[in-house]
Amino acid sequence: xxxxxxxxxxxxxxxxxxxxxxxxxxxxxxxxxxxxxxxxxxxxxxxxxxxxxxxxxxxxxxxxxxxxxxxxxxxxxxxxxxxxxxxxxxxxxxxxxxxxxxxxxxxxxxxxxxxxxxxxxxxxxxxxxxxxxxxxxxxxxxxxxxxxxxxxxxxxxxxxxxxxxxxxxxxxxxxxxxxxxxxxxxxxxxxxxxxxxxxxxxxxxxxxxxxxxxxxxxxxxxxxxxxxxxxxxxxxxxxxxxxxxxxxxxxxxxxxxxxxxxxxxxxxxxxxxxxxxxxxxxxxxxxxxxxxxxxxxxxxxxxx
Numbered sequence: 001x002x003x004x005x006x007x008x009x010x011x012x013x014x015x016x017x018x019x020x021x022x023x024x025x026x027x028x029x030x031x032x033x034x035x036x037x038x039x040x041x042x043x044x045x046x047x048x049x050x051x052x053x054x055x056x057x058x059x060x061x062x063x064x065x066x067x068x069x070x071x072x073x074x075x076x077x078x079x080x081x082x083x084x085x086x087x088x089x090x091x092x093x094x095x096x097x098x099x100x101x102x103x104x105x106x107x108x109x110x111x112x113x114x115x116x117x118x119x120x121x122x123x124x125x126x127x128x129x130x131x132x133x134x135x136x137x138x139x140x141x142x143x144x145x146x147x148x149x150x151x152x153x154x155x156x157x158x159x160x161x162x163x164x165x166x167x168x169x170x171x172x173x174x175x176x177x178x179x180x181x182x183x184x185x186x187x188x189x190x191x192x193x194x195x196x197x198x199x200x201x202x203x204x205x206x207x208x209x210x211x212x213x214x215x216x217x218x219x220x221x222x223x224x225x226x227x228x229x230x231x232x233x234x235x236x237x238x239x240x241x242x243x244x245x246x247x248x249x250x251x252x253x254x255x256x257x258x259x260x261x262x263x264x265x266x267x268x269x270x271x272x273x274x275x276x277x278x279x280x281x282x283x284x285x286x287x288x289x290x291x292x293x294x295x296x297x298x299x300x301x302x303x304x
Contacts, residue, residue, distance in 0.1 A: 001167040004128040018043050018297075022034060022046065023048050024099035025098075033276075093271055096276065120158075122139055123141060136239060139247060140247050141264075142244070142251075145243065147243070160206045165297075178213055212230075220234035261287065
């Protein structure tokens with residue numbers, strides 16, 4: 001089971017080299033992240049976009065072979081090139097470059113050539129903290145704005161799937177709200193109860209409980225002070241947030257104010273999707289590629 005991002009890097013280095021399509025790779029930040037991953041010999045990139053600019057950046061950052069440049073400057077067509085490569089099993093990972101997220105995702109869900117596998121796409125972030133003995137899985141802070149409880153079930157199952165590829169045999173899932181009691185005036189607590197009830201009579205490979213405030217899920221002191229008795233209290237692995245606002249604020253606060261090391265990928269497509277923003281650090285971009293490599297490799301060997 002991975003405890004920090006150093007463990008993630010070690011797992012990626014043990015994986016076979018993965019082929020990665022980068023849509024609109026003509027960007028300094030993108031090529032820099034790709035170069036960092038290539039130096040670890042964990043990916044072979046297919047760089048789709050403005051061929052002239054890409055080649056200039058390859059020279060600037062001294063990117064070494066193997067790589068392939070595909071000259072296509074139209075964002076829709078560049079996206080389709082990547083979708084076709086996934087559908088033809090030519091690449092293992094998809095990465096967003098200097099292209100609008102909406103344009104890329106329209107290609108992902110396109111009914112004719114898209115690569116959507118599950119009913120719902122969702123983003124799963126992982127954060128390693130200097131003050132915590134484990135990583136936390138955070139979902140969904142980037143894709144689904146106001147998911148209903150049925151969508152939260154799908155978000156939960158995608159996060160659990162990722163956790164299991166990182167070696168978690170029985171992930172502990174907590175449904176986040178502002179309080180630890182069901183309150184009809186707080187919709188997220190009502191959703192939490194519905195989700196827990198949904199799983200109550202099912203055989204599942206994870207432990208789930210909620211609602212809980214964040215402190216109830218990560219602090220044993222909070223658990224003891226409030227007299228909480230739950231198998232996820234204080235020891236939670238996966239935090240399911242009530243909406244995009246909550247998940248995004250928690251994720252970015254973790255990185256920019258709590259010195260967390262982060263990574264994230266989109267789940268629910270035929271291949272993991274690295275969907276970083278320009279505000280992400282170079283380390284976060286590299287970590288996200290590492291996460292996609294390990295996820296695609298399928299690390300199911302250890303337990304907690």
